Amino acid sequence: MQPPRKPGQARAVQYIALARSALVTLLGLLLVFRIVASPDPAWRVAGSALAFALVLLGTWMGARAMRRLQQLRAGPRPPGNTSGE
Numbered sequence: 001m002q003p004p005r006k007p008g009q010a011r012a013v014q015y016i017a018l019a020r021s022a023l024v025t026l027l028g029l030l031l032v033f034r035i036v037a038s039p040d041p042a043w044r045v046a047g048s049a050l051a052f053a054l055v056l057l058g059t060w061m062g063a064r065a066m067r068r069l070q071q072l073r074a075g076p077r078p079p080g081n082t083s084g085e
Contacts, residue, residue: 011072017065025058 031051035044 014065014069021058021061021065025055028054
């Protein structure tokens with residue numbers, strides 16, 4: 001069982017997750033530039049699939065971290081308020 005988090009720690013964890021998602025997306029984009037410069041057609045096909053997956057994963061990770069940051073900024077919800085979910 002994990003100890004309870006300090007007030008600013010949850011937000012810091014989400015900022016780290018956001019930075020990690022940016023790195024994954026950047027890695028995918030750098031791979032795209034590497035693929036364009038490659039003369040090997042097999043590498044282009046495999047690399048394109050990997051680059052697409054990395055960019056998609058990074059974008060999803062970033063969206064998730066941003067959603068959690070917005071929830072942290074909004075504060076706790078009153079019990080029983082389930083509108084929009």
